[in-house]
Amino acid sequence: MESTDTIRIEASSGPAHRDVISKVVERSGTDIRRCFHCQSCGGGCPVSQAMTYRPNGVIRLLQLGRVQEALQSSDIWFCIGCNTCSMACPQAIDIAAFMDVMRQIALEEGVPPAEPDILAFHREVVGSIHKYGRTHKLEIMMRYKLRQLDMFSDLDLGLKMLAKRKLDLLPSKIADQRVMKRIFEVCGGANHGGGR
Amino acid sequence: MAAVVEGMEFSYFPGCSLATSAKENNRSLFKVCQKLGVNLVELEDWNCCGSSSTHSINSELAFHFACRNLSLAPAGRPLLVACPSCMLRLRQAQLHLQEDAEARRVYERMWGRPVDSNLTIIHFFELLDNGFGAGSNPDFQASLKGLRFAPYYGCMLTRPPAMRHEKQYHGLMEKILGSFGAEPLVWGHPSRCCGTFLSVAKPAVVTPMVNQIIQGAVDVKADCIITACAMCHLNLEIRCSLKTQLPIFHFSEILSVALGMGIRKSWLKRHLVDPLPLLKAKGFLEKTAAG
Known part of the structure; x- marks a missing residue:
């Protein structure tokens, strides 16, 4: 940890970066300090073309104390958690778990998400689970499109999927209606992360 | 197991x-x-x-x-x-x-x-691991003869580091369907991620990903892609914008054909890329059950 002091070139405007790194390590259960920036992660990442820094770059930002830039990056939202990077990582860093924790810290600290569309989608999915205990794809799509004020892109596709019965009109629901409510209460209420 | x-x-x-x-x-x-x-x-x-x-x-x-x-x-x-x-x-x-x-x-x-x-x-897949195939039952036949397929696992084969020791399924579809006479193709994208949920929020990012996968299968002259995951199946069907599209089958559907039970019309109707012409051409349709 001491070595990071000598390479820190910019002070973070947010919380002290070492605290953030410790927090990230603790919550993700993976030690990003092991990263030596071989860039294997970004090489195989299927969405790296949409990223600004690529996975190791986000880790580097933290190591440099540029925490806000990391939390404000698109990269943490574009990560789809496919684990391709983790398989390639010679240091066995669980990069997908790291990205999960970065998104969650960004949300908790009120950092405006660089990719609000992606967050909106996640919220619709979690909201659907809250309501039905399962995901209701048609409603997720409709609500998501409404929220984005975008009813026309993918309309053809939606109709095609309906015709092919890929989208059920009615949700598949769980019988125990109270259980989701209970889970959300335990997790700090409906607005914690995902509820509606 | x-x-x-x-x-x-x-x-x-x-x-x-x-x-x-x-x-x-x-x-x-x-x-x-x-x-x-x-x-x-x-x-x-x-x-x-x-x-x-x-x-x-x-x-x-x-x-x-x-x-x-x-x-x-x-x-x-x-x-x-x-x-x-x-x-x-x-x-x-x-x-x-x-x-x-x-x-x-x-x-x-x-x-x-x-x-x-x-x-x-x-x-x-674990049910089928450990020697399942055409050779495991004298009643089984080479019922998939002539089918050139690109096996597609998506991110099923990738794991977080803590699960690296867990059961792996590299080559399982190739081995099993190959034993029934199908021809598994070696290609570049068997475990390239399909884009999953970004398909809804960022179709412009996912379409090139999916196109690359389908094109990869077209390049090795595959008749179809066979998927291990329902999410991959959907994305490959809905986000391909290439002129040439390939039928995409669930592994379980093709297994049903392999085991002599055909493929039901009601399953085929739910495919966005029509698999009927291929099934007809390969002679698999006779085994296709109604309903």
């Missing part, structure tokens, strides 16, 4: 995709299990595993979603999961429970019972 054992009974976790958008995957999987003499008992009142979205924004919620499902599994019966993504979520929660005493306490408080340390969770 040994190979298929006749009369074996499993609790079955279909997950949201197989229960709704990929019913053809679910039905063909049931059919195949029936043929193998394996009894699937759907986990009563199962809930969503949390999918990619939950752990993306709230790890605690994701943990509870997975745990409730584990808490519903009756003792003494292994839990069979059909979707690679649900499998990962459920297994990850189970590993967390095994390693963390505090997590076990939370579980017990929440679900009012101790963690079942004997619960085995297996993916459908």
